[in-house]
Amino acid sequence: SMGIYGAWEMAADGPSMNPIEAERMGDWIAFLAERQRDGYERRIDLVREAGFDGVTVSTAWWAGGPAAALANLWTDDAADAIDRHGYYGGGTEMEPWHQLFVGPVSTGSMLTEPGQGVFHKAALQVAGKPMMMSEWTSSPPNRQKLEAVPMFGFYGMGLYGWDASTHFQGGHAWFDG
Numbered sequence: 403s404m405g406i407y408g409a410w411e412m413a414a415d416g417p418s419m420n421p422i423e424a425e426r427m428g429d430w431i432a433f434l435a436e437r438q439r440d441g442y443e444r445r446i447d448l449v450r451e452a453g454f455d456g457v458t459v460s461t462a463w464w465a466g467g468p469a470a471a472l473a474n475l476w477t478d479d480a481a482d483a484i485d486r487h488g489y490y491g492g493g494t495e496m497e498p499w500h501q502l503f504v505g506p507v508s509t510g511s512m513l514t515e516p517g518q519g520v521f522h523k524a525a526l527q528v529a530g531k532p533m534m535m536s537e538w539t540s541s542p543p544n545r546q547k548l549e550a551v552p553m554f555g556f557y558g559m560g561l562y563g564w565d566a567s568t569h570f571q572g573g574h575a576w577f578d579g
Contacts, residue, residue, distance in 0.1 A: 414468035427469060435473035438465070442480040457482045462536050475526055483532040483565070490519030490550070492541025511546045512553055520554050524562045534566035 407430060411417050417427050442460045449458065460478045462485040464471075478484055491508040512519030520538055527533045535558065540550040558564045 409466040409470065412466035412468070412470040431466065431470045431473045434465075435470070435477050439477040439480050442477060446481060457532065459483050459485045459534070459536075461485070462487045471526075475528065479528050479531065483534055484526065484528050485534045485536050486523050486526055487537035488520050488523050488535060489537075489539060489541045491544035491546065493543065507543055509544050509546065511549060512540070513549070520550070520558050523558070527562070527564075532565040533562075534564060534568075536568045538567070
């Protein structure tokens with residue numbers, strides 16, 4: 403019997419811990435996606451019944467690895483708009499809350515790695531549906547950080563036609579000067 407796998411195990415070539423079950427990973431992803439989309443649809447209906455008539459967004463959190471990418475996008479399509487997060491460069495060990503730790507640092511430009519940074523979010527659009535990025539930046543330390551805003555503006559909001567942007571958020575006390 404197939405085990406229960408965590409989202410991080412949905413690798414492009416099947417479950418990372420047990421490759422023998424790769425064919426069944428698709429069934430597991432479908433099961434999870436159907437539950438997730440059903441949950442979004444029920445919550446959106448409740449919000450609408452309460453009188454909210456604004457734009458709904460499911461989540462920007464991406465559940466699962468590469469094998470689950472399109473299933474995850476399908477679940478998010480239950481809402482009115484698609485939202486994503488995107489970061490590039492910086493320290494490789496930045497959690498929690500983007501604290502810096504000793505370790506490898508990526509200081510390159512998004513232009514040197516086609517399809518990375520804000521660019522890889524272009525494939526996550528849904529035809530006829532607004533697309534937004536509610537978190538994005540070049541993560542510190544990155545001497546190319548200055549490129550993030552013009553690249554997001556030119557490629558994301560311009561060429562790709564994204565509809566909304568909120569660079570990050572400032573609701574925590576540690577953002578205060």
